[in-house]
Amino acid sequence: MKSLTLAAGLSVIATLANAETLTVYAPDYFGSEWGPGPAIKTAFEADCDCTIEFITGDVLPRLTLEGERTKADAVIGLNTDVTAKARALGLFAPHGQDTSGLTMPVDWQDETFLPFNWGQTAFIYDNTKITDAPTSFDALLDAPDDLKIVIQDPRSSISGLALMLWVKAIYGDEAEGAWEKLAPKIVTVTKGWSESYGMFTDGEADMVLSYTTSPAYHIIAEDDMTKSAAIFDEGHYFMVEVAAQLSTSDQPELAQKFMDFILSEEFQTIIPEGNWSFPAKLDASKMPEKFGLLNLPEKTLFYSETEAEALRAPALEEWQRALSQ
Amino acid sequence: MLCLTLGTLAAVLMRAERGAGFGPGDWQALRFTLWQALWSAALSIACAIPVARALARRQFRGRGVLITLLGAPFILPTLVAVLGLVAVFGRNGPLNAALAGLGLPEVSIYGPWGVVLAHVFFNMPLAVRLLLQGWLAIPAERFRLAASLGFGPRQMIRHIEWPMLRATAPGAALVIFAICLTSFAVALALGGGPRATTVELAIYQAFRFDVDLGKAAQLASVQFALAGAAALLALRLSQQVTFGAGLDGTVARWDASGRGHRALDAFWLILAAGFLLLPLGAVVLRGLPGLTELPPVVWWSLWRSLWVALLSTALVLTLSLPLAVMATGKRGAWVEVLSTLAIAASPLVIGTGLYLMVFPFIWPGDVALIITALVNAALALPFALRSLLPQARSLAEDYGRLSASLQITGWPLWRWVILPRLRRPLGFAAGLTAALSMGDLGVIALFADPDRATLPLQMYRLMGAYRIEAASAAALLLLSASLALFWAFDMGGRANAGP
Incomplete structure (x- = not known):
């Protein structure tokens, strides 16, 4: 019992x-x-x-x-x-x-x-306004300065950090020079992704730092085909x-x-x-x-966790120097 | 309050293991933080003086509504305000469209001066209200006496308005300086890049990426030190005046009836209304299309936010009245200095400190809303005190002896002397607290669980999920609810109190 x-x-x-x-x-x-x-x-x-x-x-x-x-x-x-x-x-x-x-x-x-x-970082643009979007990061750097972009701060946002590592992965020791060329095209650097994307949809910038999959939301949820990711030959950061x-x-x-x-x-x-x-x-x-329907890159760039951790502080200094001028 | 500001900082410091010292980037951030805070405070006050004067000496239809609406930018969540400003002054906004139409070059809102512009947009409304209270606190008898003595505008300024400004403006400037010290998202969104980095961003970075509590605490201490130094300076600069007791009647201004003065006042009012109300209009326009399709969870979060706002308001009212009366006493200056420190407190450090204090005993998510209300109250208390103090002081000067000789103490003193005369600033303080508490993201982000989100947090979530139309609608809802609360308390405070 x-x-x-x-x-x-x-x-x-x-x-x-x-x-x-x-x-x-x-x-x-x-x-x-x-x-x-x-x-x-x-x-x-x-x-x-x-x-x-x-x-x-x-x-x-x-x-x-x-x-x-x-x-x-x-x-x-x-x-x-x-x-x-x-x-x-x-x-x-x-x-x-x-x-x-x-x-x-x-x-x-x-x-x-x-x-x-x-996902992969990418610049998103409105394909009804830009018909000849850059096809490489080099082309973006060489584009006229009235092509305006809005990006996120690597000190406060994950996507901003990914962009910084993306530039580092493509340009290596030349990264600071690349940032200097990009600087005049940057309308502003926001705290997070939301502010940037809001500014882009309000027409404040021609391109916004986001992800290759961003257009999927517009296509599926809004039936809007006007947003595209610019695909760069050098590859996209993972x-x-x-x-x-x-x-x-x-x-x-x-x-x-x-x-x-x-x-x-x-x-x-x-x-x-x-x-x-x-x-x-x-x-x-x-x-x-x-x-x-998404445009996707053929090449992927990626730093392992240890590489990224080692690169972060020096790359941040470069970034700050280049954009503070 | 001390516990929430310095106490939380101490809690963070106690947990800190190392502090990575100050790099060159930190010094640059410190310089920019000081630069923009000084300019923002100076320009906000400079623009607020003519606007407050115009509001004080003119009577016109819709004046009350205008005063309420002009207060709105101060209570807007930063993200909403930034998008509103950008919609009007941005590259794609009507201002630049008009300039382009006239063949003039584009004006850029981005850069260090864009940050200052945004801060003036946020804080000029507060300055206008604080100064306007100063003007309205001048007894009508003074103006009558001045008129019978045949004072012209210049003598009016010298003998009545300037002394009032000496007493009010430094304090108002100080508050704005302290607010701008902790600016973060605005500075980043409009600053145009790392040139416009503030100390608060460095705190965020230390906290979020480096998880370096020591450095976060060091940086927060720097903010406190700056605010404390500014508070002491403002105390020295401000000069207490008393105009003597009046009968609380309405003011008629015979000195400013000339056509030039009317035109001048109209000019400032139209300019301020345009600057402050156009971006609000943009927020309304952006929000309207999505309003009918807002998901029910957003309405629930509105309900939670209202609850938090009312709780904060009750807390602030019970705390600020005794504090304001205490501040009229001998060591009153300290109350002012400490309350300024609270403005410069980093919400991130307060949140982290509270988390560390609460975590060992209760699960933070369970007390998220109460903690949010408490922290919002602590952050709003300095503003409430700021609006109560000038009148609490003159109250003590003017009625203290009379009350003492009549042996009025305790409840009758509150009922017949203190409360009726503090009603106007009290209503303003309550409205401000409720509205600020509605819109503040503050610490909720650290404590909330998915089912207990407040309205601002819900708005950020919508935005982060690409639902920009719904997010804009939530922003409009937030703006309307904050304004309604502000208006209700403010009106309650102004009932039967003349203009």
Whole structure:
């Protein structure tokens, strides 16, 4: 009798434990009504007796502040430009996924950070106003100075940082000179992507620093074909977002389940129209048809996390010098 | 308040391990920050004086509405204001279209002076209101006496208006200087590049990318030091005046009835209205098309924002009244200096500090809205004090002895002497707090979870998800709600109080 009660009690505890919450830290855009978060939450919860709670905000500063006491079981939405700092915190456990079949233009072998979507930086323009958009970064630098662009600050925005590394990847030691040539075309440098893109749609600039996938939003959601990405011969800089699980998690099994879910088709098909970017592992035939209308580059440029971390400070100084003149 | 400003800084400092020292970029940022803050403060006050005077000495239809509307830029979220300014003064705006039509060269809003222009746009409304209160606080009996003595405009300035400005303007300039010290997104969006970098950007960078709390705290200390120094300077410059007690009647200005004066006042009013209201009009026009299709979550976030705004307002009112009365006492100057420090507090440092303080005990997401209301209250308190202080001081001078001799103390003193005379600045302070709290992104971004977003945060999210039309509609909603709150409190404060 006693053991029966005990068994009943244990099974109650077990169900309670099953219904527990997986806490995932994510950037603000990710968890919002208009990000991929809600769809991912629904899909994951359909398959387990649990709930996902997205805690949104700046993921890296938050983890740093909280350290080992963090409530996070997993994080999603970190960018390779900050993964070196994140890795140094020593809070993560291996994701345990096979990353050999990824549909990304770069090879990925990281055992801690699992990519879930990617994109490439590009300048977006209105193809009804510009008919002869530059076809290379060189051509952009040589374009007349009345071709105006708006970009983001590498000190406050991920896309701005990617542009700085893009220029560095193309021009190397000549990067400072390239920035000097670009300077007169820059209308302004904004804090984040939103301000830039708003200024571009208001007609303040001819081109805006954004992503090759940006026109997909206009094509699919607005049925607007007027926005195009200028494709440059030198190649485009690769940006990837990653997820990871925490070794400090009190729900390691659930966290692992979430890691297993990320590369699944169910998760990956949410990405194209949920995050307006490319899924890390999805066959081209499963992509929304209209993504086929996008202009895409043939060549991809990318710095590994350690290279990017080493280049960042000197490249920033170059950038500041060139644009301060 | 001290706990929220210096306390949070201390919390961040305690967690800091290293500070990467100041690089050449930081010194450049410091120079630019000072430069733009000084110019912004000086120009805001210089433009506000003739506008406030025109508003003080003219009566016309729609004056009340104009005064409320002119206050609007101050309470706009920066992103909305920047896009409004760009829509009017930008490369594609009507100003440059008109200039091109006349064959004149293009005017660029981008660059260091663009930053100053934007700051004048934001802060001149505050200066106008603070100075206007100064004018309205001059008892009508003074003007009557001046008229019976046959004062011309020049004597009027010398004996009445200049002393009032000496008492009010340095404080107003100080507040604006302190606000501009922490400017970040505006400076970046209109600055045109790294030449126009502010200290607040360096704090953001240290926090966001380098996660170098030590450096963030160092930079925040520099901001505090600058604001503190400016506060001490303004205290020395400002000269307290008393005009003696009056009967709180309306003002008639016989000295300024000449045609030249009328034209001058009309000129300044039209100029200010054009400068301040055109960008607001652009915000309204951009927002209208998307208004009917706003998703329900946006309306929910409006509800949450209203709640936060009203809570902040209640907090500010309960704190600022006793503080203002205390500030009229012997060590009152310190209240002023400390309240200025709070303006120069970096919201990022306050947010991080609070996070560090709260995290070990409660889950920050659960108290996000209360913390937001609290921080917004702390950030609005200095403005409330600034608007209450001048009149609280003259109240003590003018009615202190009379009240004491009649032995009026406690509640009757508040009921019959203090509250009726502070009603106007009190209404303004409440309106300002409510509106600022509505529009402020402040710390919510660090604490919020997806289901507890306030309206400004929701607007940024829409914008980040390409939904620019919906974001513009949310911006219009935010503008309307902030203005409505501001108007309601401000009117409440001005009821039966004459012009």
